[in-house]
Amino acid sequence: MHEHDNGIAFQGTAERRSLEIGKASIGFDDDGVEKRTGTFWTASAHIITAVIGSGVLSLAWGMAQLGWIAGAFVLLLFSGITYYTSCLLADCYRSPDPVHGKRNYTYTDAVKANLDERRTKLCGIAQYIYLFATCLGYTLTAAISMAAIERSNCFHKHGHDAHCPPKTNRFLIIFGCIQLFLSQIPNLHKLSWLSVIAAVMSFTYSTIGVGLSIARVSSKGASHNTSLTGVAVGVDVTSTEKIWKVCQALGDVAFAYAFTSILIEIQNTLKSSPPENKVMKKASFLGILVTTMYYMLCGFIGYAAFGNKAPGNFLTGFGFYEPFWLIDLANVCIAIHLFGSYQVFGQPMFAYLERGCSRRWPSSSFVNNELRTKILGFPFQFNMLRLVARSLTVIIMTIITMIFPFFNDVVGLAGSMSFWPLAVYFPTEMYIRKRNLNKGSSEWWWLRLLSLLCLFVSIAAAVGSVQGLITSLRSYKLFKFE
Known part of the structure; x- marks a missing residue:
């Protein structure tokens, strides 16, 4: 063997x-x-599952900070940047030739094949910090959505004045238990069915949010508290708060599109014919086109419905009351979607850990042997390392989220630190190296300017996230979700 x-x-x-x-x-x-059995459609499902994350719920708030003009511009700008750099990265799956070269199984493999060892280590650090932090954020968001279902039903049953406090810890544990099972799926190749379900769920809750926003606009009229420039200095916020919130909004939009951290891993699930890079570029185009349409619907219609007072999660702006069943359905869809998204971002982490152990202990049966059994009459294949290591990882992430329930701020900070290197810097640097672009050529200057622009955005978003984190820490109480 x-x-x-x-x-x-x-x-x-x-x-x-x-x-x-x-x-x-x-x-x-x-x-x-x-x-490999992946196709254009399965890759598109993985991308949509990864891109349309819980970030879509904050876009109405982001539009409120940026206003109609800047909001539309930023959405279109980052959709274009993401598609452009994803195409550059898709050509790095095989090296040196993008069609017949040697396969790179992971993002860091691609960087190692095209750049140097130092930058390979930096890429690995940025990628796995981002993946870990994203899973933490998804754990918290899913638990909040599940708790919202219980709270909505409580209000419906006992009246709108009833005491129905959120009980998120319980649902963090439930989400973690479900992930213990899902994390035993061997790899991203076997995850297509879950990504398809998650993609359908993301469309469903986004559509519910858009429908509720349209209903609100129809019954009450579009909010007059909107403007071309967003929240007004001296009316809604101070000048300093305006700067912080614009930075956070830029981060929300930029990182809502981020899926390049797992693009190579998704591409590694595709059939070898037609060429993987061509299929991946088409899948990226479809995934980004669909998500941009939904982002604009959710962001703009949500802003029209709530104006400058748009909530951070625009579904919560409709309250926990009526139609309670529709709010419940939306939150169920969010939770199911995040079950899949957690795995799409978690599988590369699991694979990295297992590859390292396999190289370190190549003859260990605990690490390498696949065992087979039957559970409820169905065949089940498992590996002891996979069972223990993945379970421990899920448990640790769940406990961390229970201790620090404001991890959305931490995810924003980790995302701001990872967006520029993963989505822009490494793809452009590898493209320059593969094409042997002359220093000072027009294409060389364009790629450098693009990288510099996105670096500034990452820095601004990081500053905004740090400010939000400091604000959360001021009112922090251990194990409290109020």
Whole structure:
């Protein structure tokens, strides 16, 4: 048996011989891995699941800080930047040739193949900090949504004046228990069905939010408290608060599009024909186009409904009352969507840990052996390292979120630190190296200016996130969710 770096094994001399001449054998791809089955549609589902995260709920608030003109411009700007850099990154899946070169299984593999060791380490640090922090944020957001369902039903049953405090800790534990099970899915290749369900859920709760906003506009008229420049200095906020909030809004929009941190991992699920880079570019275009349309609907119609008083989560602006069943449905969809999103961002972390252990202990049965059993009559395959390591990771993340329930601010900070390197710097640097662009050429200058612009946005968003974190710490009480 021959082990590959990505942890998938194959047997037989025919397969080994075909790999020696760079050809795929029956049942296996050209790298000895079981044939990938991903398609344009599964990749699009992964992208939509990753991109339309809980960030869509804050876009109405973001539009309130930026106003109609800047809000529209920022949405379109970052959708264009994300698509452009994702296309650059898609060409880095194989090296040196983007169609017939050697596969890079992860983002850091792609950086290592195209740049140097120092930048590979920096990429790994940025990527895994971002993935870890994103999973923490999704854990908290899902628990808040599940608690909102209980609270809505409490108000409906006992009256709008009833005492119905949020009980988020219980739902953090429930979410963590569900992730203990889902995290045993071996890899991102086997996750397509969950991403499809999550993508449908994201469309559903976004549509409910848009529908409720339209109903609010129809019954009460569009809010007159909107403007071309957003919240007014001296009326809604002070000049200093305006700066902080604009920075946070820029971060919300920029990081709402971020999926490049797992683009290579998604691309590694695709069939080898047609070429993976071409399929990934088409999937990126569809995913970003669809999400931009929904972002504009949620952001603009939500802003029209609530004006400069738009809440951080525009679904909560409709209260916990009536129609309670529709609010419940939206929160159920958010929770289900985040079950899938957590796994899309968590699987690369799990794979990194398991690859490291496999290299460190190549002959360990605990690390490498796959065991088979039946649960409720269904065949189940598991690995002891996967069972223990993934369970511990989920438990640790759940406990951290229970201790620090304002991790959305921390996610914003981690995202601001990761957005520029992962979404812009490394894709542009690898493109410059692969194309051997002349220093000082027009294309070289364009890529440098793009990178510099996004660096400034990341710094501004980081400053806004730090300010929000400081504000949260001032009123912080351990294990309190009020």
